[in-house]
Amino acid sequence: MQEKENHVHYVRIDEDICNGCVLCMKACPTKAIRVLDDGVAHILGCCIECGNCIRACPKGAITSLTAGKDALKMSKHHIVPVSPVLYAQFGEDVMPNDILLSMRKAFDFVYDQSYTQELFNVATGLYIREHRNQNDGHWPVISPMCPVVNRLIAFRFPSLLKHILPFATPLEIVCREGKKWLSKKYGCQPEDIKVFPVTACPAKMTALSETLPDELSRIDGAIGINEIYDLIKSDIHEVQEPDEHIVLNYLSGVGIGWAMSGGEVAGLDAVRSLAVSGMKTTIRYLHAIEMGLLKDVDYVELRACREGCVGGAFAVTDKYAAKHSLNKLIRMFGSEKRVNFSYAQKLYREGWFNTTRNPTPLSDSASRLSIPEAIKREEDLEKLLKTLPRKECGVCGCPDCRTFAEDVIDGRTSVDKCIFMQP
Amino acid sequence: MKKEYEIKARDFVRAGKAAIGVQNILKSIGFEQDIIRRVSICAYESEMNVVMHGADGSLLLGVENKEIVLEVRDSGEGIEDIELALKEGYSTASEEHRDMGFGAGMGLPNMKKHSNVFEISSQKGNGTYLRMVFWVNGNRE
Numbered sequence: 001m002q003e004k005e006n007h008v009h010y011v012r013i014d015e016d017i018c019n020g021c022v023l024c025m026k027a028c029p030t031k032a033i034r035v036l037d038d039g040v041a042h043i044l045g046c047c048i049e050c051g052n053c054i055r056a057c058p059k060g061a062i063t064s065l066t067a068g069k070d071a072l073k074m075s076k077h078h079i080v081p082v083s084p085v086l087y088a089q090f091g092e093d094v095m096p097n098d099i100l101l102s103m104r105k106a107f108d109f110v111y112d113q114s115y116t117q118e119l120f121n122v123a124t125g126l127y128i129r130e131h132r133n134q135n136d137g138h139w140p141v142i143s144p145m146c147p148v149v150n151r152l153i154a155f156r157f158p159s160l161l162k163h164i165l166p167f168a169t170p171l172e173i174v175c176r177e178g179k180k181w182l183s184k185k186y187g188c189q190p191e192d193i194k195v196f197p198v199t200a201c202p203a204k205m206t207a208l209s210e211t212l213p214d215e216l217s218r219i220d221g222a223i224g225i226n227e228i229y230d231l232i233k234s235d236i237h238e239v240q241e242p243d244e245h246i247v248l249n250y251l252s253g254v255g256i257g258w259a260m261s262g263g264e265v266a267g268l269d270a271v272r273s274l275a276v277s278g279m280k281t282t283i284r285y286l287h288a289i290e291m292g293l294l295k296d297v298d299y300v301e302l303r304a305c306r307e308g309c310v311g312g313a314f315a316v317t318d319k320y321a322a323k324h325s326l327n328k329l330i331r332m333f334g335s336e337k338r339v340n341f342s343y344a345q346k347l348y349r350e351g352w353f354n355t356t357r358n359p360t361p362l363s364d365s366a367s368r369l370s371i372p373e374a375i376k377r378e379e380d381l382e383k384l385l386k387t388l389p390r391k392e393c394g395v396c397g398c399p400d401c402r403t404f405a406e407d408v409i410d411g412r413t414s415v416d417k418c419i420f421m422q423p
Numbered sequence: 424m425k426k427e428y429e430i431k432a433r434d435f436v437r438a439g440k441a442a443i444g445v446q447n448i449l450k451s452i453g454f455e456q457d458i459i460r461r462v463s464i465c466a467y468e469s470e471m472n473v474v475m476h477g478a479d480g481s482l483l484l485g486v487e488n489k490e491i492v493l494e495v496r497d498s499g500e501g502i503e504d505i506e507l508a509l510k511e512g513y514s515t516a517s518e519e520h521r522d523m524g525f526g527a528g529m530g531l532p533n534m535k536k537h538s539n540v541f542e543i544s545s546q547k548g549n550g551t552y553l554r555m556v557f558w559v560n561g562n563r564e
């Protein structure tokens with residue numbers, strides 16, 4: 001498929017381990033995977049980096065490239081923003097402080113994102129109220145947080161790109177502000193400060209390839225939670241020395257909640273919101289939004305992973321156990337925002353949250369045809385589909401009969417690849 | 424091209440499948456966003472009406488270069504007073520349907536608004552037939 005070169009992605013299939021079963025191919029929501037004649041799976045179409053194939057592969061043949069923890073050695077100064085998912089990985093009795101402290105030993109500047117997340121919540125509320133009053137905008141507004149959802153929208157729901165909140169994400173803000181601030185402190189260029197977030201999300205690396213005009217908001221690589229799990233675990237101990245408490249900057253229950261589905265909208269006051277998670281449900285809601293069925297809703301938090309970021313492919317702990325730990329932490333830290341409202345309002349007015357990201361559609365092979373040609377193609381497809389057995393077996397190397405028919409019509413495979421169609 | 428979707432009455436689990444199917448086909452052909460949106464809204468509203476008020480029926484999508492046509496029929500009770508049914512806010516939806524968020528009485532008025540040609544015929548006891556035409560690029564010929 002032609003898209004291959006256009007969309008950089010970081011998911012890799014190890015050809016030596018892959019045995020050519022159909023599970024990853026069937027799990028892929030964009031039908032980007034094919035098992036070719038060489039007997040192994042390949043990513044040929046538009047990968048949105050949801051990680052479903054990674055989770056589906058029984059052989060562990062699929063991984064997503066990250067910067068890896070060794071990347072840190074290449075830069076003198078780096079910031080490591082921590083996803084709150086990390087706090088739920090070591091059991092309910094291990095406190096975020098202990099984790100951050102353990103990380104401080106290995107990394108230069110470890111940063112919890114609660115503060116930025118709270119600011120972001122306030123700004124989101126202000127944006128919605130301002131635009132609802134002026135009666136402009138596209139409703140509902142969609143959260144820009146999940147990179148997989150953003151790619152899914154760009155690929156399958158381009159008309160909804162206008163709905164995505166035009167804000168930099170808290171991570172992008174941490175990146176931009178952190179680089180500015182630390183470079184001043186160390187007397188170097190902002191570009192010399194590298195940012196490597198610790199995350200459960202295999203799609204975070206896309207922020208690298210998406211060309212932002214504003215270089216400062218770009219991360220320099222992601223580190224999977226699974227990659228540093230042992231390192232942190234081996235060093236976790238309870239905070240004992242008084243000076244160890246100083247690691248804490250600004251942890252809050254609001255920020256911790258962002259690890260789970262519903263956590264972002266929990267921090268939104270007086271806004272009609274919905275939180276939806278999981279790929280299938282997310283796609284269903286995107287269809288509904290596209291049909292204008294949710295116009296009365298102000299804000300939709302969509303997360304491709306079930307239960308939200310705790311369900312990310314790089315998480316180590318089971319998502320439901322993780323939720324239990326997080327809920328306990330939220331009760332402990334409280335669910336009140338502590339950020340100064342008028343300060344957040346001032347930042348909002350100054351455009352501090354605005355993004356230079358300009359989401360564009362990811363193209364599709366059929367879209368290069370003229371309307372009459374595309375209608376003819378659709379007719380041929382239907383005709384061919386009627387002759388196929390609809391066993392949806394995947395033996396032909398395509399995820400389902402419909403996709404097989406598309407590949408035949410577009411000349412990427414031949415009908416005799418279907419074991420039921422052989423003479 | 425033509426494509427037919429079955430609609431099962433009172434099957435709220437599958438409801439919406441036909442509309443999503445229509446939306447996907449129009450997208451893969453590459454029509455403009457606005458016409459896809461209008462056709463999908465009408466497909467959805469008419470599908471839901473069959474599910475809620477009608478009996479088993481079907482939705483037929485017809486796509487040509489210059490127009491998209493939706494034909495929706497069911498063999499249910501039909502509509503006694505069509506003029507009344509077309510009024511904004513008129514609805515006979517049950518309590519149960521209202522709890523699910525339907526019954527604003529906006530389905531038929533919206534279909535009329537979003538289509539270029541809107542035809543409805545129905546008789547008490549004889550089912551309902553709807554035909555909607557959407558001109559590609561506002562084209563009339």
Ligand SMILES: Nc1ncnc2c1ncn2[C@@H]1O[C@H](COP(=O)(O)OP(=O)(O)OP(=O)(O)O)[C@@H](O)[C@H]1O
Pocket residue numbers: 468472473475476477478497499500501502508509513514515516524525526527528529530531532551
């Ligand atoms: N296929 C049908 N069979 C029988 N009656 C119908 C059918 N379609 C519509 N009606 C009647 O017409 C009325 C108005 O339909 P309309 O779609 O405008 O509103 P609604 O379905 O009641 O509510 P909404 O569409 O806003 O959820 C319905 O309440 C019903 O009485």
Ligand SMILES: [Mg+2]
Pocket residue numbers: 468471472529530531
């Ligand atoms: Mg209706």
